[in-house]
Amino acid sequence: MDAHRLPQMWRTRWQAWWDARTPRRDHQVLTQRNLYILPSKAGWGFGVVFLVLLLASINEQVNLGYALSFLLAGAAGAALYQTHGNLHGVQMRLGSVRSVHAGEAVQLPITLINGHRQRGRYGLQITAGHKAPEGTLTGPGSPRDAELPPGGETSVTLEVATAQRGWLNLPPLLIETRYPLGVFRAWAYWRPESRVLVWPALDLQAPTLPASGQSSDAGQHTHHIRRLDAQAVDLREYRRGDPLSAVAWRKSSVSMAAGGMPVSREWPQGKSTDLLLDFDHTPGLQGLDAEHRLSRLASWLLEAEQQASGQGPLYGLRLPGVTLEAGRGPQHLRHCLDQLATWQRTP
16 A cells, blocks of 8 residues: 555544544533543643652652642542533533624524533533644634533523635534643533525625616616516515515405415505516626625625515516526525525536
């Protein structure tokens, strides 16, 4: 076997062993299987002082030196037990993670639970994105301090930086403690199973949202604004995202009794046209690369939702291979942003 292949082979085996010991899960219980403990820097210095004191006592035959040496050794042994026990049995649970735009920080709500009803947990620190054996991932972030009363729980929020759109695997989390004396450091890694969808970054230089009814520059493509049905002057079929105040309840009951759909009132601002943001033909996108277009569309979608919530025109989205009908509301906006985050240009 080639010599240069040996490091890669051992690295692969180490990675497989580490993944087996730390499977991805959203709820983690700290046990002796996933807890590690070693002397801290202060602990190594403590050990050197202990050895010097013990050797001096043996050489000079000083009984008080023996007593002090054994007292320090006993204190270190008790600290070893308490430091490990300060983390043993702690439960960590990941809350709901919300999507953000690239460049913003993902908020990770973590709940720490103390299952021991008589012993508190003190001096805990939890960090997101710490350097794990598989390599440095996103971070590391700022550590968060936490303390748990007996049988209680607490919540901390960690931040994970994002750089690009798409699905993001959450980085490993590190929880550690040096309580009570600081001579030992106990720690554990936790790899959450959940992923978070990162939307395209917002374009801070985006121009004003194109007006409804505007067509493409080339004039050879279909209009990117879809006109409303001419028969729906005052009332139209209910669309997902319509506010409850726009539903004509009396007319809807008659329509549904006849086997039809609920109907909504058509606002004066929406009688002319709906806004369709087209990846290829909307003015203001020509000359931009794909990622910049997605960023500008993300900014326009937020502006379009703000206008639609104020009884403005509905808005839709068209990407190569994907078309979303016009609508309004938080669910419709999220659906459009999700399409921007996961869209890939096919050859």
